[in-house]
Amino acid sequence: MSTLEVEDLTAGYGDARVLHGIGLTVGEGEICAILGPNGAGKTTLLRALSGMIKARGRVRLGGTDLAGRSPDALARQGIAHVPEGRGTFMPLTVEENLRLGAFVRRGRDGVNADIERIHGYFPVLKDRMKQAAGSLSGGEQQMLAIGRALMSRPRLLLLDEPSLGLAPLVTRELFRIVQAINAEEQTTVVVVEQNAHLALGIAQQAHVLETGRIVLSGTAEQIRADEQVAQSYLGYRV
């Protein structure tokens, strides 16, 4: 029911069009990786999906047409976007950041229980609850950003470069947790990632983006096995 269907999506900034007719489908509870070189439009795709930028085309989540809605309306529809650079509210405490994640939910029911749940995934946040979020390390901030997104109980989680600026060990841990979250909560995940190896490790399907178009789609296995793709777009040899 929370299947994401995107058809003929075009978007850009001002006169510059970045996405040229993107079409993809992500099944409920699936993880979809978006790969591609710099400037391919990966971040723009996520921004278009969460309403941060205006887009044309059809976007449906669980059968509801979401095209042209504002970001806050999309948040209420169950789309949680962990933006590039994490979007941490630096002066606010970790707890305030998490509670802001539950902003779209009416009533207090379950918010405290959900904070417990987030602590389960990210125990390090528990000891930092009263600390200013800006004092956390990069990895901790990324965990906070994902935890905050989960507080809205999203149907669709959009992750933009979770590995950016993090140590390889921290990144691996983070991807392991994303996989656990996906398995436990059946949240549909779209993850944009430069580190193709890691992303393909947790995704069921992947799309390769180049200059605003999808040039290759397939299961994670297929994409991983495609030698030419590996060399041209992903920067590693099979």
Place this chain on the structure above:
Amino acid sequence: MSETDSAQVKRAPAPPAAPRRPAPAGPLAGRWRWVAIALLLAAACYAPFQLVPFHVFQLTMVLVYAVALLGLNLLVGHAGQISLGHGAFFAVGAYTTAILLDHWDGMPYPVTLPLAAGVAFLLGLAFGVPAMRLRGLYLALVTLAMAIFLAPLLKRFEELTGGSMGLTLAKPAPPAWSGLAPDQWLYFLTLVVAVAAFLLAHSLLRSRVGRALHALRDNEIAAEVMGVRLSSYKTLAFAWSAMFAGAAGCVYTWVIGFVSPDSFTVNLSITMLAGLVVGGLGTLFGPLLGALFVMFVPSISQDINDAAPGVIFGLLIIAVMYVAPTGLAGLAERLIKKIPRKE
């Protein structure tokens, strides 16, 4: 990504076995903050019985400005918008009160408070709609224009506003049971309004609404994807902020008993903003400290050099900002942190 870098630098090595004690949000956190407030309140109740009437009047005016700055703090300190025209909302509250008391005999003065606050709220809402599309310097300019055109407007409708002569009113008299002098009665009226305003602002900021305002101040885009509707919250921040300024204006009229266009020049708006920044943006005690500053520092400047009080006042603002870039409230916090604590 300088934010990320500084966060990395500040990060303390995290011992996985023994979680470090979470640092308090501020030195005046939790119980101690309320002890400080209780002491302050006790002193505020005691002071008028020890001071000469003129000083009681000065303290009353401090409270009036504190309420106005509390409102401005909501908008500037917490919601991250700017207003160079908040004196206009203050004036609207003051004039609403004066006109009501002047034109309707037997109008009980406490009724004018919610009415003045309500009119200012609606005006703030009306201004908030264009304001939500503007930011930074553009918003500053539009709000400044609001302050500039107010005085000529007030001079226009002479029958209502008394023109440039203004309106003179009787001040609220102390009821016999209180046994207070007029100046003391006005002081306590103002104190009640100020405490109520403080509690209202505090509970507003601690709620979901307060979190939404902080979010849009700190990161507009992230706030939006969290589901905060920017247009509504920016407009409402303007309206609430205007409401506090309007309430302060109302109490101003009670206390002074006279309004005229010259009492609400552009200077008032600028002084309010300067006072708030000096006091400490986005802090609990900033509005009170700022109000003390704008009330007392001009007269101190006058004492230092009779010829150029404006220059001295300006220099003092620069001096304060130099030693306390986060305002007097920030400075106080830094000093309290230096006191060694027993574990």
